[in-house]
Amino acid sequence: MTCAPAIGSVTVAGVEDYFGETVAARYDESSAEMFAPEAVNPAVDVLAGLAGDGRALELGIGTGRIALPLAGRGVPVSGIDLSSAMAARLRAKPGGDGIEVAIGDFATTRVEGTFSVAYLVYNTIGNLTTQDAQVECFRNAAAHLAPGGCFVIEVGVPDLRKLPPGQTVVPFDLSPTHWGFDLYDVATQSMSSYHARVADGRGEFRAIPFRYVWPAELDLMARLAGLRLRSRWESWDGKPFTHESEQHISVWEKPLG
Structure with a gap:
């Protein structure tokens, strides 16, 4: 399928960035409902609980919608993002200069240290438009996790x-x-x-192109990365995932041994 290019898109290290300056300049406003406390706080509650006394890594950190309030809870947060324009918006916000952001493809880019939790929210796994890239993302997340650490994804169920x-x-x-x-x-x-x-x-x-992915397919990607499913909910407040659910929050764990 051939897709029309996004306005303001650029290529970074061979990967198309669809979240350049034109999108970044109005991202928070255009996604205002996702910045509301009722959307942010339940996610931060879960991620802070999983992080415990450890560190958190956000893949596709964007303008800091989740990272900044999570850091405000006392959790050290690092991030990876392909878009330098989005990262610039994060750094300009209060507390943003205290979050380390590596610019690059979050399927392969590494940052130093290990983390208690790595996470991808708001359908961002779909920005990786091939199955191979999504598999590599799981492997990259697993490589950053300490034993017992968790990888969390929030993504919609395909509307087929x-x-x-x-x-x-x-x-x-x-x-x-x-x-x-x-x-x-x-x-x-x-x-x-x-x-x-x-x-x-x-x-x-x-x-903007995406690759949609099924929950069972994500579970197999996790197994290939050495992770195992720990929990799956429809929403951050723990509502059970069912055949009618339109999204899921899935948590995979890195074994201790």
């Missing part, structure tokens, strides 16, 4: 039940100023999110 035969597009937002559609290719597990915005008489279009 919304696709009648012959249809490949699912709308996810239709408002006076924004139209959003997901385009699926079930043969390759690839999808692209298309965004069209109109504001102040100006129009803008961008597309």
